[in-house]
Amino acid sequence: MLEITNLTVRFGGITALQDVGFTVAAGEMVGLIGPNGAGKTTLFNCMTRRNRLTSGTMRYLDTDLSTVRPDALAALGIARTFQNLGLFPRLSVRENILVGAHHRACAGFVSAGLRLPKVRREEKLLRAEADELLERLDLTAVADHPAAGLPFGTLKRIELARALAVRPQLLLLDEPVNGLSHGEVDEFAARLRGLQADLALTVIVVEHHMGFVMGTCDRVICLEFGQVIAEGEPEAVQQDPAVIRAYLGASA
Ligand SMILES: Nc1ncnc2c1ncn2[C@@H]1O[C@H](COP(=O)(O)OP(=O)(O)O)[C@@H](O)[C@H]1O
Ligand SMILES: [Mg+2]
Numbered sequence: 001m002l003e004i005t006n007l008t009v010r011f012g013g014i015t016a017l018q019d020v021g022f023t024v025a026a027g028e029m030v031g032l033i034g035p036n037g038a039g040k041t042t043l044f045n046c047m048t049r050r051n052r053l054t055s056g057t058m059r060y061l062d063t064d065l066s067t068v069r070p071d072a073l074a075a076l077g078i079a080r081t082f083q084n085l086g087l088f089p090r091l092s093v094r095e096n097i098l099v100g101a102h103h104r105a106c107a108g109f110v111s112a113g114l115r116l117p118k119v120r121r122e123e124k125l126l127r128a129e130a131d132e133l134l135e136r137l138d139l140t141a142v143a144d145h146p147a148a149g150l151p152f153g154t155l156k157r158i159e160l161a162r163a164l165a166v167r168p169q170l171l172l173l174d175e176p177v178n179g180l181s182h183g184e185v186d187e188f189a190a191r192l193r194g195l196q197a198d199l200a201l202t203v204i205v206v207e208h209h210m211g212f213v214m215g216t217c218d219r220v221i222c223l224e225f226g227q228v229i230a231e232g233e234p235e236a237v238q239q240d241p242a243v244i245r246a247y248l249g250a251s252a
Helices: 040-047 070-076 093-100 109-114 117-136 152-164 182-199 210-216 234-239 241-248
Strands: 002-011 014-024 029-033 055-060 078-080 170-174 202-206 219-224 227-232
Touching (some): 002 040, 014 055, 014 227, 029 040, 029 210, 040 202, 070 078, 093 152, 117 152, 182 202, 182 210, 219 234, 234 241
Parallel strands (some): 029 202, 078 170, 170 202
Antiparallel strands (some): 002 055, 219 227
């Protein structure tokens, strides 16, 4: 589904990614780990066209991702969540989720303005789908509440629901369980596995939480200083001396 080759990203003098290459098959759940500053978010930003690549290629299905405009990603079936949440604080939870489905509202400006029957049908369908996601992610009770002021664990679920409203094939999650309690992490992991199976998702998940990564991912890729230093089954990567060194520093 995804083939990244020789991806290099530089910001002025900083090399955030250097010759990164890997593939992801449809249906896989791949963990992307590595210390802070390793380039994980930059990789997502590059794939979702927020950062420009310096060199290399990114192929998604039959598309060269480097030529895709950011606003065309949703239609290609790519959705992401953000490390620091990408929600609109003043919009309700339901409205935030509808933002994710925005690209599927195909009624034009004029027909929307006139509220033609086609527009109303479309709205109804998108709302019904949003309500299904709300239900699925235990958000029905807060559906009409503004995102601002809700507990952090709830915001993380809204963020996931917004990405799922895109109806993605490829889902990119940036530190989805960071800041959650133990119980919430387990719950999120179980939920994610259920969603992946039901919605036939391919997932790349950036996470530091080793328990989550080990229990959830089929395969793990470890980045350090913008380079892939290990890749393989979760247990093997966790025990890889280079990975242990990267996380614990030279003293290890
Ligand atoms: N827009 C940017 N401009 C300059 N440097 C950046 C930018 N984005 C990221 N970097 C740098 O690239 C490196 C990788 O950052 P990042 O991808 O956020 O790491 P991670 O997500 O693995 O913690 C860091 O050194 C960071 O400071
Ligand atoms: Mg990051």
